[in-house]
Amino acid sequence: MEPDSSYAVQMHGITKRFGNYTALSQVDLNVRKQSVHAILGENGAGKTTLMNILYGLYQADEGTIYLNGTPHSITGPNEAISNGIGMVHQHFMLVENFTVTENIMLGDEVCGPAGTLDMRMARKQVLDLVEQYGFEVDPDARIEDISVGMQQRVEILKALFRGAQTLILDEPTAVLTPQEIDKLLQIMDDLVASGKTIIIITHKLKEILRSADECTIIRRGEYMGTVDVSQSSEEDLAAKMVGRNVNLKVEKTPATPGEVVLDVNGLVVRDDRGIEQVCGLDLKVRAGEIVGIAGIDGNGQEELVNAIVSMTKAEAGTVVVGEEIQNTSPRNAIAHGVSTIPSDRHRWGLVLPMMVSENSVLEQHDKSSFGKGIMLDYNKMHEYTSMLIKEFDIRPSGCEDERIAGLSGGNQQKVIIAREVTQAPKLLIAFQPTRGLDVGAIEFVHKTLISERDRGAAILLVSYELDEVMDVSDTIAVIYHGKIVGTFEQGTVGEEELGLYMAGGGAK
Amino acid sequence: MQTVILLLGITLMYATPLVFGALGGVVSERAGVTNIGIEGMMVIGAISAAVTGYFTQNPWIAFIVAGLFGALMALPHAIASVSFAADQTVSGVAINLLAPGIALFACRRFFDGAAMSPMVVKLPRILGEEWMKGTSWANLNVNVSTVIAILLAILVWFVMYKTKWGLRMRAVGEHPAAADTLGINVYKTRYICVLISGMLAGFGGASVTIGIISRFTQTAIAGQGFIALAAVIFGKWTPFGACGACALFGATQALAIILGGGELPIPSTVLSMLPYVMTIVVLVLFVGKSVAPKADGVPYIKGSR
Numbered sequence: 093m094e095p096d097s098s099y100a101v102q103m104h105g106i107t108k109r110f111g112n113y114t115a116l117s118q119v120d121l122n123v124r125k126q127s128v129h130a131i132l133g134e135n136g137a138g139k140t141t142l143m144n145i146l147y148g149l150y151q152a153d154e155g156t157i158y159l160n161g162t163p164h165s166i167t168g169p170n171e172a173i174s175n176g177i178g179m180v181h182q183h184f185m186l187v188e189n190f191t192v193t194e195n196i197m198l199g200d201e202v203c204g205p206a207g208t209l210d211m212r213m214a215r216k217q218v219l220d221l222v223e224q225y226g227f228e229v230d231p232d233a234r235i236e237d238i239s240v241g242m243q244q245r246v247e248i249l250k251a252l253f254r255g256a257q258t259l260i261l262d263e264p265t266a267v268l269t270p271q272e273i274d275k276l277l278q279i280m281d282d283l284v285a286s287g288k289t290i291i292i293i294t295h296k297l298k299e300i301l302r303s304a305d306e307c308t309i310i311r312r313g314e315y316m317g318t319v320d321v322s323q324s325s326e327e328d329l330a331a332k333m334v335g336r337n338v339n340l341k342v343e344k345t346p347a348t349p350g351e352v353v354l355d356v357n358g359l360v361v362r363d364d365r366g367i368e369q370v371c372g373l374d375l376k377v378r379a380g381e382i383v384g385i386a387g388i389d390g391n392g393q394e395e396l397v398n399a400i401v402s403m404t405k406a407e408a409g410t411v412v413v414g415e416e417i418q419n420t421s422p423r424n425a426i427a428h429g430v431s432t433i434p435s436d437r438h439r440w441g442l443v444l445p446m447m448v449s450e451n452s453v454l455e456q457h458d459k460s461s462f463g464k465g466i467m468l469d470y471n472k473m474h475e476y477t478s479m480l481i482k483e484f485d486i487r488p489s490g491c492e493d494e495r496i497a498g499l500s501g502g503n504q505q506k507v508i509i510a511r512e513v514t515q516a517p518k519l520l521i522a523f524q525p526t527r528g529l530d531v532g533a534i535e536f537v538h539k540t541l542i543s544e545r546d547r548g549a550a551i552l553l554v555s556y557e558l559d560e561v562m563d564v565s566d567t568i569a570v571i572y573h574g575k576i577v578g579t580f581e582q583g584t585v586g587e588e589e590l591g592l593y594m595a596g597g598g599a600k
Numbered sequence: 601m602q603t604v605i606l607l608l609g610i611t612l613m614y615a616t617p618l619v620f621g622a623l624g625g626v627v628s629e630r631a632g633v634t635n636i637g638i639e640g641m642m643v644i645g646a647i648s649a650a651v652t653g654y655f656t657q658n659p660w661i662a663f664i665v666a667g668l669f670g671a672l673m674a675l676p677h678a679i680a681s682v683s684f685a686a687d688q689t690v691s692g693v694a695i696n697l698l699a700p701g702i703a704l705f706a707c708r709r710f711f712d713g714a715a716m717s718p719m720v721v722k723l724p725r726i727l728g729e730e731w732m733k734g735t736s737w738a739n740l741n742v743n744v745s746t747v748i749a750i751l752l753a754i755l756v757w758f759v760m761y762k763t764k765w766g767l768r769m770r771a772v773g774e775h776p777a778a779a780d781t782l783g784i785n786v787y788k789t790r791y792i793c794v795l796i797s798g799m800l801a802g803f804g805g806a807s808v809t810i811g812i813i814s815r816f817t818q819t820a821i822a823g824q825g826f827i828a829l830a831a832v833i834f835g836k837w838t839p840f841g842a843c844g845a846c847a848l849f850g851a852t853q854a855l856a857i858i859l860g861g862g863e864l865p866i867p868s869t870v871l872s873m874l875p876y877v878m879t880i881v882v883l884v885l886f887v888g889k890s891v892a893p894k895a896d897g898v899p900y901i902k903g904s905r
Contacts, residue, residue, distance in 0.1 A: 187778055
């Protein structure tokens with residue numbers, strides 16, 4: 093396509109290599125002015141890399157960028173900003189202990205003489221913007237004290253403050269409640285109406301259908317085409333993104349719950365700053381059922397899981413799995429049949445510099461099946477790992493003695509799941525089990541959770557992805573400020589209602 | 601009354617080098633670079649001031665030169681920890697090991713193999729030598745480096761909190777990726793702050809050799825840099841907080857001296873431990889509670905956000 097001034101952004105033949113790895117290969121992007129253009133792709137497909145090139149954080153090895161029909165070389169964020177491009181990063185780029193105003197003007201400060209800050213003028217300019225776009229943001233609040241949705245609006249204000257005409261939103265809905273998502277989509281409509289152009293990076297199909305006009309699809313760094321969203325369905329987009337047909341629906345039979353396996357009573361947990369994060373929480377999980385905890389990040393999920401497996405001290409209350417296991421040790425929890433798929437596989441799940449086989453036996457390395465006395469039997473570990481690799485289709489096959497850091501995220505997660513599930517746990521805790529995984533790997537994780545349930549395990553699923561909780565769980569419990577504020581059977585509650593509970597507004 | 605004035609005078613005298621060092625620590629750490637090397641940079645400042653003071657007979661030139669050499673000593677720390685993302689503690693320790701060696705070498709080289717410099721010129725006292733001489737008030741007549749320290753503390757505070765450079769520096773120390781995306785040069789900011797940190801530490805060293813003892817000895821700087829770092833933490837990484845902490849440590853030292861001269865049956869060796877014991881106690885009590893800049897000690901590598 094020829095450069096054309098009716099397009100706000102055109103990127104032609106973009107190629108980007110990191111060492112030997114080609115992150116993007118001949119990718120095109122054409123974004124019409126005053127439209128919402130989605131960029132769809134799996135994790136690691138290169139969406140964010142493409143946008144970082146547009147924003148000047150990386151330089152393309154090949155290709156040309158046209159802004160409003162004229163070629164530009166963007167060598168840094170400063171050029172991008174002065175050419176009217178603003179970016180809202182997935183992980184917010186906000187200084188937590190600065191105020192809203194300070195964050196907005198950082199790098200483009202409102203100054204009096206000799207570089208002194210003119211806070212009054214800055215505050216006024218921020219307030220003007222807030223009023224112009226109808227955002228609810230307090231210019232004097234500190235970032236650490238405001239909600240995630242509000243932080244995101246501060247990020248958008250940051251771009252608008254610098255006169256952005258084109259806004260890049262990187263996975264903007266990942267951290268929002270359904271209500272906040274509605275609000276964001278409304279804001280996007282308003283911005284387009286006022287003449288802005290929006291590029292939204294996402295892997296969520298629903299939101300593309302709701303918000304975007306056009307959608308460019310990238311698969312493993314390659315351009316898969318641009319589609320008119322109004323002519324597409326969720327299934328079309330998913331197939332284009334993954335390269336095969338995927339089953340978006342989670343299929344399972346009704347649960348047949350047995351006796352209570354996990355019984356949490358009046359649990360109180362403080363975080364490392366001494367603030368109460370779990371405040372008298374009660375929860376029961378039965379054998380043969382999946383209980384999903386829905387809630388926004390930071391409502392006590394992490395502390396709850398850590399207390400169940402004795403990684404954190406429980407101030408009060410009991411955790412019963414057969415007998416009371418709170419405030420013992422993770423090892424004791426494992427001995428009682430508790431397995432955990434941790435939320436952050438790199439921090440908690442794996443020892444990245446170690447081999448796949450070593451990682452596979454982390455919890456049982458001291459058992460006689462893997463060695464004698466103080467010696468490990470590497471042959472037996474290798475054999476055992478080969479069995480796991482085969483059974484769980486971990487790729488590349490034959491990776492027993494390779495460092496696990498070299499595996500893809502999905503395969504690393506498979507190693508963890510294989511390790512945990514093979515122990516035939518009585519209670520399986522899955523904390524964000526599909527974080528950062530692509531559609532195919534997500535399908536595998538969900539199937540495994542369900543087959544474990546059918547085997548008779550009690551499953552506690554904790555996830556920040558509401559769709560996941562709603563699709564996979566038999567029972568949905570909503571956590572808010574460290575308490576379960578509502579419990580529902582699957583299918584008896586809608587997204588809207590759950591969203592209200594997650595935001596603390598549910599019926600008491 | 602006389603004792604109080606004496607105590608105050610000695611407190612100011614001993615707190616002065618600490619304030620310079622602590623301000624250096626604040627500037628570097630608020631920009632996200634841990635600077636364990638303050639001690640070493642103070643040693644370099646101490647020897648440079650003594651040598652320059654001896655040969656030029658001008659304490660002001662000596663003071664400035666000490667700052668420059670302090671900054672020069674900070675340069676390898678900046679290169680290692682900013683450009684090469686090295687472990688900042690290791691780099692700082694290296695400076696602390698290297699600096700006393702350089703200082704002793706320079707001392708022997710310039711002063712005919714002596715491990716101690718001859719007497720050198722001193723910075724003037726704030727109110728002149730003749731002021732109230734012989735009375736107890738003379739104890740308050742500390743040398744000008746004390747005033748310079750206080751003025752610098754005010755300046756550092758003003759720049760940090762009231763100017764755009766300060767806002768950028770603090771942003772770089774808290775969330776360098778955020779600063780980077782707004783077009784702020786993280787590396788440049790950190791370089792400047794580490795160099796300024798070295799300069800301030802150099803002044804601190806000078807304030808010992810040409811302010812207090814008027815010669816360089818191997819024990820002129822004996823832990824002041826580390827006490828200054830403790831003051832940074834105790835003062836919650838703010839210029840005035842750090843100054844207050846330095847005053848407290850200075851007061852302990854003064855107390856040790858005054859009590860040592862009295863009739864108390866405490867051995868002077870025990871008393872001279874006081875400032876160091878105080879430092880440990882304060883660190884134990886406060887190190888967990890005060891909140892360091894988020895990116896303090898974390899190298900910034902572009903792209904790994």
